[in-house]
Amino acid sequence: MPSWDEFQPFIVTGLALGGVYALSGAGMVVLYRTTGVLNLAFGAVGAMGALISWDLINNSLWPEWPSYGVAVLFCAVVTLAYGAVIGPALAGRDALVKATATLGLALILLGTMSWIWSDKARSQVLPTSTHAFDVGSVAVTWTQVVSFGLGVLVVFGTAAFLKYTNLGTAMRGLANDREITATLGVPVRWVEAQAWLVSGLLSGVSGLLLSDLVGLDAVSLTFLVISSLAAALIAQLRSLVVTFFAALVVGLVSAMASPITSISEYRNMAPFVLAIVALLVISRKREISFAGTGLGNGRG
């Protein structure tokens, strides 16, 4: 078993990854609460945004920040376009159908990325990674700080937004009951479009951060959505605060299992194991429904 000193760097990496998982999880939960769509293309959209920024910087010789801006814009527009074109057509369908449709988008994007960018080695180093500071004996990059800080900011900022703004109230209304909210005069599709837009923006930011923290690789970034999904499921796709803490636990457990040789190679199972355990515990208390109008059994 490693010593406490040896564990410390893994806490830093775990918190940074957990922060981005929380960011992604927040995007997924907000979208699900508003539209009833579990967006499995979240990672693929972010991956494509990250590859676009890499291409603009390295092949078109664009400056870094405008390239990152284009990447995030691309993710927002693609996600919004999906929500505007496919979303209404599937609005009345089962949640499983909606989720499967986003998987289709993920596969299309994955294929497109493989077609445009071959699987050659490439890396994306954000400007925040060129500076680091020491906490004890551990070097901490500013990307890690930003990842964690942005996770905190987005999760708690979004929670406040949902609670204190008109749009947030409308989103919460949709989460409770779409039909009743519509009859109250809330422009349902406009509210949904805002949710798609926010989700897209968050996927773009998450993709950029993960391309630095994890690596610029379409497949890895696409399927990292699983860790965020696990956090969202632990929160029953409902509570942003629980999503945040669940994401941190997923990140920390995955990272801190690395130096323990006997379980190291199983650490990628951490998101699944944690999600399954949480769901089993929750299911002992009440029934969870994946179908319906947005949230389990309309409760919410």
Added chain:
Amino acid sequence: MKRYFGSKRGRSVTTLVVVAAGLSLVVAACGGSGNKESNAGSVVDNPKCGNGNGEKPTGTPIKIGGIATKQPGTDFSDGVLTAKAYFDCVNANGGVNGHPIQYIYETEQTDPAQDAALARKLVETEGVVGMAGGFSLIECDVNHSYYEQKGIGVLNAGIAPSCWSTPNSAPVNMGPRYSSDGAVQAVIRQDVDKIAFDQSNVPGTGYIAAGPKIVADAAGIPIEENTDNVPIQDANSVAVKLTQQAGSNGAVVLNFTPPEALKILQAAQQQGLEDSVKAWGCSTPCNTDFLAGALGTKWDGKLLVNAELNVTDFDGPDSELYRSVMAKYGQDVTGGLGSFSQMGYLMGEFMTNALETVQGDYTLESVNEAVFNLKNQETDILCNPWYFGKNAPLHIPNNVDWTSTPESGHMVIKEDCFEISEDEPDIAKVRQIEAADPSLTGGEAG
């Protein structure tokens, strides 16, 4: 829905869709143009392969076969495409004794039944008389018995252990186990006191890891073996884990594909860990300018990469011909200059040399007799002359390597040719075979 899209908000969403489509097209265009790497080193406009007479061959085609893995995440088709490029060059220069070479290659998706069927299709349906290009993850294991039964000597560049341990397979590469051995030997020469070895968690890792352990044990250096699932999702943790295991006077040795190795090296660099161990090593896949370019200059001279093939910009006649063939006939090779295309080139070259020695008709028997008799194939892409080794129980003709390292975005040779350790039992057997017949590698016959 109609009212929504007819509304002001609907129109703005529609506009955004159009913008997204436009962005996609722009990205596709710039991405497509960025994939090609520049060809470094000299080239000639009209490469001379085979007879080099520039005439069109008019004889009956000589059919040669090849099989390559091509599936998401693992695409070895550059190998067969480069072999085809070499044969195209031969055909543009008179062919072989007036006969053009018809190269028929198949791609497979690591399905044993598919591999078995493809080999039989090539030999029994297509009527190929020789096999140049086993670029597959599993084909050696699946088909070596069939090739032995048919008397076919296969020029390989595989991954499976049977590529190096069976009588009818002679690879131009040395594979992940012996290449990892070479990387371990390189870091041992840096006087390290511990090694952390890490590789992807895929079938066959036990076979590969056994090599570095043999080499490290023989040197009296402790080695910790790790596997990590790919694609790696927590490179920072992996980098920290490995450097902690190795310690400040130790070494980290990686056996991954370039994108995965890059993740670990990049993570180490961001966390300031590149100097926390005494040496870093990597097996042959890291010997690519793509990796050197992506890493930047911090790893120059620090990362020791086992190079079972020479750097692609080497100033030598065969390397120049390789680059020239690639420039004129290798447009379909998506990866450009690199290890896989070098291997395909060598297979094309060696098979052509074998065909040129055939007297009479080109049959399965005559062609493979010529293949088995291949020896002293001099090329500056390999350290030692290549040979097949007739009647040998196993073949590891590529058993002497360079060590390369990044330098300003390119890989350069850091250590001249050195022998892979004879502590490896099969390498020791091969050295005995070479000692018994020095003519295999250009020496005087005993």
